Amino acid sequence: MPENSLAEDSYVIVGNNDNSPATAKMRTALVDQIHPIYTVSPVGRDLEKDAKISMDTGALDPETISIGYWDGNVWRELHSTLSLDGRQMEAIGTHLGHYTLIPRGSGSPLAISEEDILPTEYxxxxxxxxxxxxxxxxxxxxxxxxxxxxxxxxxxxxxxxxxxxxxxxxxxxxxxxxxxxxxxxxxxxxxxxxxxxxxxxxxxxxxxxxx
Incomplete structure (x- = not known):
């Protein structure tokens, strides 16, 4: 995560707990749960600078998956690319929250307002x-x-x-x-x-x- 991504100093915690009540709605909304749901806390915080999200593909076919972001109601499909070493999917995130790998095409597209956010670095x-x-x-x-x-x-x-x-x-x-x-x-x-x-x-x- 780039320096000064948050408006104020804060700890950022990454973890996963697929069996928690908080993720029940997220699991139900998935067409097919193919990957653990990871939570980047504090959930819901906007980032001042875009951050790269990386997830191991494991045995999944990278041509059939994308990184998904939970917006509170539906999974949003992020523009995802394969890393140079071929082991991870990468995408740009603008919020702290819940992320997972989803079948490509199964998530809703990002809202136009989020797509239009200009990048902060080359x-x-x-x-x-x-x-x-x-x-x-x-x-x-x-x-x-x-x-x-x-x-x-x-x-x-x-x-x-x-x-x-x-x-x-x-x-x-x-x-x-x-x-x-x-x-x-x-x-x-x-x-x-x-x-x-x-x-x-x-x-x-x-x-x-x-x-």
Missing amino acids: SLYQNYPNPFNPETMIHYDIPKGGHVSLVIYDILGRELIRLVNQYQPAGRYDVLWDGNNAIGSSAVSGVYFFRISSNGFSQTRKMVLSR
Whole structure:
């Protein structure tokens, strides 16, 4: 959790108790309980800065799950991506409260007011799915408007295609790579890198195309 995420000093406690009366309604609302419900206390507190939520996938198929947040009435499905090591699902949280893994598509979408919250830091997330065939989605956050470039490189560091090369306002973005190079030819199976650059920020991640 970023420093000064809460408006005042407070202890943050993480735990799970699926058998408590407090989680009974949450369990009932789940289409299929596939993961323990974790509580981040004090419940209901808004965060001054976005925090990354990470949950181990275990034996679950990451292509079929998302992180869910309990808003008091329904499970809200967060935009979730697989971590670089392939062991965790990651999402951005804006509240302390109850989180779990849910079947993808089973949760209600976030309210528009929450989706519109601007990011407070630059982030490049792991593409999803990964490995992929034939296409994959890349998600990134831009807290300040500016020129953004998102480039795919092969294992030798040669530029394959420039997916983004333009000014973008602050916000959260999803870009699809269809597995083709700049001239429309299919890229071969192998390891590729994608790098984002904006306002002096740069970050690179690795992905695998498996045809």
